[in-house]
Amino acid sequence: MTDSDPVVEATNPDPSQQLALGLAEQLAALQRGANWFYWIAGLSLVNSGIAVAGGAGGFIVGLGVTQIVDGIAGAVAQDLDGNGAMVVKGVAFVIDLLIAGVLVLFGWFANKGHSWAFLVGLILYGMDGLLFLLFQDWLAVGFHVFAGFGILSGYLALRKLRAFEVASGRPAFETDPA
Secondary structure (H helix, E strand, C coil): CCCCCHHHHHHCCCHHHHHHHHHHHHHHHHHHHHHHHHHHHHHHHHHHHHHHCCCCCCCCCCCHHHHHHHHHHHHHHHCCCHHHHHHHHHHHHHHHHHHHHHHHHHHHHHHCCCHHHHHHHHHHHHHHHHHHHHCCCHHHHHHHHHHHHHHHHHHHHHHHHHHHHHHHCCCCCCCCCC
């Protein structure tokens, strides 16, 4: 085999290829962690849609705070006529949209490489998990821990990318200064 043999190159990548692979892996981990915010927001809205429609159940990945908003709206709506009940449920859904919008913003900023978005989002999601702890919904608590580790892994990947930038003096990925 020669040095230009593709088999040799595939098994012994040069240092620049190894670096590029490592950066790509960290960037993918950052994005997976940041995308948890989108999943949580989306599935929380699905849960809220189910609640507005009068259904029961939902996804464990959803937010406790939106479930509380929906529960209060459902209780208030029971004492009202058809139009009043729909208004109350509609207002609750708008509040749920605003909460989910905040999570979407955390996901967007985290994907852009803003560590504060990971940290603040993780803290707020942890506080949301405490609501499930209060109500002893252990499956939802467990999922909050699982998703929290996913978000944390994105933050840790971002830290590795930033350490590379400091050490090398060159950007690890393109970021938007916003």
